[in-house]
Amino acid sequence: MNPILQNLLVFYCFSGFWQVFAVNNPITDWKTDYSKENSxxxxxxxxxxxxxxxxxxxxxxxxxxxxxxxxxxxxxxxxVDQKHRIWSISKSISAMLIGIAIKEKLLSLDDLVSKYYPQVQANYAKQLKLRHLMHMSSGFNWSEGYESNPFNSDVIKMLYIDQHKDMAAYTASRPFLHPPGKVFHYSSGETNLIMGILKKTLTKAQYDDYPWRKLFDPLDIKTATWQQDLSGTFIGSSYLFMSPKDLAKIGTLILQKGLWNNKRVLSEDYVNYMTSLSPSMKALKSFEDDENDSYGAQWWLNQDLANKKDSKKYPSAPDDTILGLGHHGQLLVIIPSKNVVMVRYASDTEGAMDRDKILEYLMGAIHDKK
Amino acid sequence: MIKNNKFKLLFAVVLILSYFAWDAYINSTFKRVIPASFVTEFCSCYYVEKQSQKHCEWYSSQIISVSDYHIDEDKKAITAHGLHEEALAVFKNDRLGCVLMEEK
Structure with a gap:
């Protein structure tokens, strides 16, 4: 059983992201430039x-x-228009929805999680806020791993075992290992809890429609499928599907600091918030996560952290690079200083692509920003 | 001396019983992972990504295979068995995709 499960559990995710300039431009369909020189x-x-x-x-x-x-x-x-699973890039899109809900005053980053999920354990129930979940710094005792200790993997329990019925409630009831806000620790449960909190502010019909009405439809995203758990909470950590072109629209919205066709979908401040380094990263000596990681609010970044022993995670990419990362090689790259968005979909079940290498080749291929 | 031996024996018995209790817990809890992960991934691959059955079978069982599985095209449901456990995932609609159902 052990070896089987040790190998079994790869069904998972990573994620994350940035900073930007950009021109606010209508994008309904991109023109192509396949010149010989480009090829x-x-x-x-x-x-x-x-x-x-x-x-x-x-x-x-x-x-x-x-x-x-x-x-x-x-x-x-x-x-070209076929849906593909984006795994943990879903987390970044979940964060965008929270930004919209904040703009609509449905939520505040300072909301206590226990206001929506009273099962939060008493010792930090008056301290744990939505902003801590956004930064993956709840302090929950959470095992995201698979191979390292599958029998203790909270992700496995949450996705496939009994706890799949209500993933947010399962996460909310985890014991604390650290005070909220102090330690970054990547956790799919926190994103599902975020989506559970959003659910509690809306009726079922409003919630089921929310991603489309507020984000996908304004961006003319037509291929999105977002799966829910049995309690009807969107599985914000992992189960969003869309075509590469539609995911590129998400990247472009970030590039344009929340503006789309002259309409504001996300506030610029919130985009800056998502793509700025989490305070918990500045303090941390993380216990399971890679020391070169830099993380914002549900987006990965490429910042050089002074207190880390090595340099930025992807030396070939600029410091302002923002990334959404998903299991099995899913990749959304946004480089504001180059006005670039790249989407890679993959089924890397046997080996991982070297992300820095692909970023190196990308940087070698693109022009300077116009 | 005798008392010491009795203690050792008791300790050994407790240890063995704990092992079996743990093993039973692991088996009962985790063996569901195999069919549950299969039906979740297969249903998503087949009905959401609209990939071929062959591709979805490969994608969903690349780590470990289930004993058998069944596609109910009418109900858009996938059932699978593995390690004496059964799991069911159902395709709801184009927006919400598949959902892993409660175990029986």
């Missing part, structure tokens, strides 16, 4: 991402710069 510049990226000699499988790769599709390719039966 040549993307050759290295293409060869690496779709190599048959590497132990990973890219299903699609899309690069948008200066609002033009400068590279796209599909493989393994995937097509």
């Amino acid at each position: 040549k510049r993307f050759q290295q990226l293409d060869q690496y991402a779709f190599s048959n000699d590497e132990p990973f499988h890219t299903d699609s790769l899309l690069v948008i710069q200066n609002k033009k599709i400068v590279y796209q390719k599909f493989a393994n039966g995937y097509k």
